[in-house]
Amino acid sequence: MLLFFILGLLVHFVFFGSIFDIYFTSPLVHGMTPQLTPLPPPAKRLVLFVADGLRADTLYELDENGNTRAPFIRNIIMHEGSWGISHTRVPTESRPGHVALIAGFYEDVSAVAKGWKENPVGFDSLINESRYTWSWGSPDILTMFAKGASGDHVYAYSYDADNEDFGAQDVTKLDTWVFDNMKEFFHAARNNQSLFSKLNEEKIVFFLHLLGIDTNGHAHRPTSREYKDNIKVVDEGMKEIVSMLEDFYGNDGKTAFIFTSDHGMTDWGFHGAGHPSETLTPFVTWGAGIKYPQRVSAQKFDDADIAPLMASLIGVPFPLNSVGILPVDYLNNTDLFKAESMFTNAVQILEQFKVKMTQKKEAILPFFFTPFKLLSESKQLNILRKARSYIKQRKYDEAVSLCKELIQLALKGLSYYHTYDRFFLGINVVLGFVGWTSYASLLIIRSHSSFTRGVSKEVKKPSHLLSCSFIAVGVLVAFFLLIQDCPWTYYIYCLLPVPIWYAVLREFQVIQDFVISLLTFPPSQLAGYLFIFTLGIEVLVLSFFYRYMLTAGLIAFACWPFITQLWIRAKSISLSWIFFSLLLAVFPLMPVVGRKPDIFLVIGAGSLVLLLSLCVLTSLIKRKDRFINEELLLHLFQMLSIALSMYVVYSTHHSLLKKQGLPFLNQIISWIILASSFVLPLLSPTSLFERLFSILLSWMSAYLLLSTGYEALFPLVLSCLMFVWIQMEQETLQQSGVSYRQKVTSLQFTCNLDITQFRHLYLDDIRRAFFLVFFLVTAFFGTGNIASVNSFDLASVYCFLTVFSPYMMGALMMWKILIPFVLVMCAFEAVQLTTQLSSKSHVFILQHFFFLVKDYGSWLEIGTRGILCSFPYVFSLLVTCFLFSFCSISHYVIVMSMTIVLMLLNGLAHLLTTKKLELYGKSKSHLI
Missing domain, CATH: 3.40.720.10 (Alkaline Phosphatase, subunit A)
Structure with a gap:
């Protein structure tokens, strides 16, 4: 299974990198002759x-x-x-x-x-x-x-x-x-x-x-x-x-x-x-x-x-x-100078067209090459000859007009040859992704569902004919690329689908049994499931274009207790779910760009966190017979971090208003708080509630330092909803008849779960995975739109530095984006614990949801020219995947990045929730 995750990560990195070969390639060509106007x-x-x-x-x-x-x-x-x-x-x-x-x-x-x-x-x-x-x-x-x-x-x-x-x-x-x-x-x-x-x-x-x-x-x-x-x-x-x-x-x-x-x-x-x-x-x-x-x-x-x-x-x-x-x-x-200059301009651009055409023609087999028909060699000569004739006849306006026509055709031709391989590469990427998603789906069905009970869990040995067929296909593809002198990256994009589809066809028996199992469902029930599933995917897709669709989705989530009878079983929890769902639904309606900084909202968010911390601290003291000194000190230190963050934000804001710069002490405190936010959660107890709350306090202190307005409230509301979600999922599991003796408050992240207790997937698990995807998208777009990077406020990093440093500023902004992600993923770790489901099953399902979003929101529209957005001097490939994107391409880039980051954050969340560091040199506890 570890090998599968590594392969999955590599596949996603490969196809994420394909966007650079398909769309982000250099338009430059070399070898042209310099062109100079022959007049003083x-x-x-x-x-x-x-x-x-x-x-x-x-x-x-x-x-x-x-x-x-x-x-x-x-x-x-x-x-x-x-x-x-x-x-x-x-x-x-x-x-x-x-x-x-x-x-x-x-x-x-x-x-x-x-x-x-x-x-x-x-x-x-x-x-x-x-x-x-x-x-x-x-x-x-x-x-x-x-x-x-x-x-x-x-x-x-x-x-x-x-x-x-x-x-x-x-x-x-x-x-x-x-x-x-x-x-x-x-x-x-x-x-x-x-x-x-x-x-x-x-x-x-x-x-x-x-x-x-x-x-x-x-x-x-x-x-x-x-x-x-x-x-x-x-x-x-x-x-x-x-x-x-x-x-x-x-x-x-x-x-x-x-x-x-x-x-x-x-x-x-x-x-x-x-x-x-x-x-x-x-x-x-x-x-x-x-x-x-x-x-x-x-x-x-x-x-x-x-x-x-x-x-x-x-x-x-x-x-x-x-x-x-x-x-x-x-x-x-003079008109002669203008005409001669335009003629020089036309020849100079035409030179690029000729070099580009020659390069592409030499790299493609003659019977596969399709030239740019609007500007043939004879037409080039004809226009140049005619323009020169106009200049000799002193028809300067006609010459200028004809040169402009030639320039427009040459520019179209340059674009044509620059994007010549785009469709070919796109088809291979789509084939690879469809194949990988199909293979991962079949693994889930075979290993974690009851749809194939009659199928042996052993992978049957494939026939020699199938193996030889795919080997032959791979050799033909490699030979085809070799004789065309294609870049080495083309071999990866074109050959990777071959073993992937081979693995898919090896699971033919699973496909057959799954189809037979689906046919046993009543048509009306199956149609209902498909309708709800499609509607959910549509909402996710539209949220990439219209943030208010997240509001619509969260309002629909608020109705969930009434649909599933949870309102009767757990009324107080259901009320909390409704309240926080509706409260979170407000954020996508808030302005993305053009908002003015409001430090008092940041201070207010910090005050609410402090108030909540006091309530939690009081509750823990009452509940525990003996409150450990280290736990008390840790909780108080995290509260102090919140208070310091509030002070730093306030004092830095006023110092900058007075044009006195960033106080050095504030800068030191900010970096210390940021660094400690990675360590402090690992010192807290591993009981579910206390560990999650410790993560919230530590990372909320860092988030406050990176906030300038209403977004400071977002992680707090999101986390409250996550806490309620954990309890709702356990109630849902009990309602479905699955026995589970432990309460949420008594669960331990570090407890050794018996793998035999893991159960098969139910339809409700698909709903849980959809909830997670929706919450991740909400965490992503809830307070901004990363596809429009100019919505970010540079003032959000002023507590850390004010001297222009694109790499550091970009990294801090990226961390601000990731904090809500990590809070959601940590909550999902708890959901998996309470529902007794293996994390790998859910992660498989998540990848499929993201693929479906990508398939509709990107590949059907990819290639349409949109708005190119970037943060100044993008600092790395990972940041590039978020911050530099075409409008339609950005949805592919965002979803691909979220899929990759999801795998990485899954490991980070597991570390944050299960790892325990002991003070005074005590031994470290082990991971699950």
């Missing part, structure tokens, strides 16, 4: 200002007094340049945003699993194509372009990452540092002849990355005075830089300026998804080669289109991997 460029140098996290509406709108927040930029818009709104693509994060702006393509998604601070893959960029580039700003952004550039012509100046402190008194210093250092650099250049000569060459770029606005937005939200005042700081700094450059270059009129943002920000201070406040960013440009003054909004303008515009302005080759379309409406140049 209008500018010798370009200055790129990127105000990280700046929203378009906040910049362009007037303040409450009717005044502009950025007078210098407003003057540019009115008198000197062109402006508009650029549309950033998801994920709306700093790295992919800057990659799109400077390299012209949309982030290589495979970079997520490899780290986003530097370049895990090589790509071309404007910075690489420039003669020299000088940049100032955040080390996270500058480093990746410096390392991605070939040669020794990129110079990056960045401050210490510790300056990115969300709790700092004044984070505008992140921007003033950039302006001050650039001014010092040019001042020093007047006395450095070598540097002075470089600065006066052509095709040079100055890149200023301004992080203050983004940091203020995270810390105080975009509607805050700090965020809006930071815009004024940036505006004033830009004015000084422009004046300095004009003075340094003697107003030669050869400098082009671009001001934009990598992404916006939601009202609640986050970004990552596709809300308009995140995707609409300002774009202002002026100087050499730019029209003035006008608003350009006739065409859809993406952030990737800025890269070819900048390349055109200073006369460098378009970045090789760029998929941006040159926005010619911004150019102040």
Whole structure:
């Protein structure tokens, strides 16, 4: 059985990893010829200002007094340049945003699993194509372009990452540092002849990355005075830089300026998804080669289109991997220059299409290869020949239009070849999962049910014909992949279904007997079971899209005692079940995003826990003839942890409001409480009630430190419902006629259960497994929607750290998500104990519920393009599986992750409930 669990875990990891080969593969190709417009460029140098996290509406709108927040930029818009709104693509994060702006393509998604601070893959960029580039700003952004550039012509100046402190008194210093250092650099250049000569060459770029606005937005939200005042700081700094450059270059009129943002920000201070406040960013440009003054909004303008515009302005080759379309409406140049630039743009993108097609064609057998029919080789030549003819005939508008048509076809072709293997791999993954689920189902039926009493529990030896057939299939599949030079991961996805389905067909006799057993049920009863089962699955599926379906499900759960006669047998327990089910049903109706922090709700949740602790402590003292000193001290220490958590949350909140930063003592206390939450439950008695309550107290103290509002009440209400569920299940078991002498209060997690007492599965066990799945989904979506990561409040980790650390912040947020999971799984350990059922049987059933949710909620819709969401710089593959996902793909990723995590949490819950650590060097008790 241990081997089966290990294999199951490996299978789930393999098919979870398949999502990266199917959807998250690199779009980059290499080997293209650089393309350059054969006409003199209008500018010798370009200055790129990127105000990280700046929203378009906040910049362009007037303040409450009717005044502009950025007078210098407003003057540019009115008198000197062109402006508009650029549309950033998801994920709306700093790295992919800057990659799109400077390299012209949309982030290589495979970079997520490899780290986003530097370049895990090589790509071309404007910075690489420039003669020299000088940049100032955040080390996270500058480093990746410096390392991605070939040669020794990129110079990056960045401050210490510790300056990115969300709790700092004044984070505008992140921007003033950039302006001050650039001014010092040019001042020093007047006395450095070598540097002075470089600065006066052509095709040079100055890149200023301004992080203050983004940091203020995270810390105080975009509607805050700090965020809006930071815009004024940036505006004033830009004015000084422009004046300095004009003075340094003697107003030669050869400098082009671009001001934009990598992404916006939601009202609640986050970004990552596709809300308009995140995707609409300002774009202002002026100087050499730019029209003035006008608003350009006739065409859809993406952030990737800025890269070819900048390349055109200073006369460098378009970045090789760029998929941006040159926005010619911004150019102040001859029609010939515009037409030639568009022609260069079209050829540059067509080069990528040709390389991509060649690579795919060489990797596939000729009779299996299906070319992109909309852009054949003859059509390519025809369009290029016609466009060149238009340019010679001075029909520049026609040439530009034809080049745009060619670009659109080439982009479609790139997408076609990039997703060429998607259907093939998807079919194999589905086959593997259906086979694995079928095999696990047959094991449950054969080993833990009464449906196959007439079938021997011994696995019959399969026929040689069956074995030889599957060996032959495996060899053919491997040969097919080998001759096509497929990646090694393809062998796993395509070959794994072969042994899985072999194992399924070995259980043919079990399948036959199970079908015969089902036919013995009355048709109406069987139809009723199927209807209820399907309805439950539908509710689970819909909860992935609509959180309020969890509310509907919990309201239905509240009616359970009336349906099963439990109301008559255990009225007080039934009332508790109804009350806590309805109370928990409120949480999915609460807002996911946009909520304001409410520390008093966190304090209130802690107070309720303390009050409940006092009641429990009093009850334990009365019930026990002799209360052990260690138990009393432990209980009091856990209550102290709750009180300290309340104090730390309150004092940290007020310290940050006063811009005094995170108090060091609070930080130390927070980490100690978090660390102790793993150990303290293991010191408590192993009686069912006391151990579960100890786990709640310890982990609730950590959860309070990670809370900012109403979600602090969620684990408490969830745990109360879990306690009642345990008692309800024992009452249900007794109602069904199964004898069980022990009461819940007398059960011990560490008692040695006789395996012969484990019983066969009943239909009620399927209902118990469904309850667990539903509670796990509720724990997942009850206070937020992880498929929309920008719903997370960065302030939830401020008790632990405020300096930007994506790995640590991501880990803390993940732990906050997992705490309700663990509380549910620990309660389920108690349910299994009270119902005398082997845990492995229930875990099997759980995997099937998750598969059914996945099958409907993901594979039938997978491939439809949704909203890509991510937390900045996703810190590991496990975090990636939660935080980086397409809208429809996210449901597959979430369910796969929950299935994997479920197996791991099952072991963690078993450890937390059964392990006992003794103080004073006493021996450790054994596990069950």
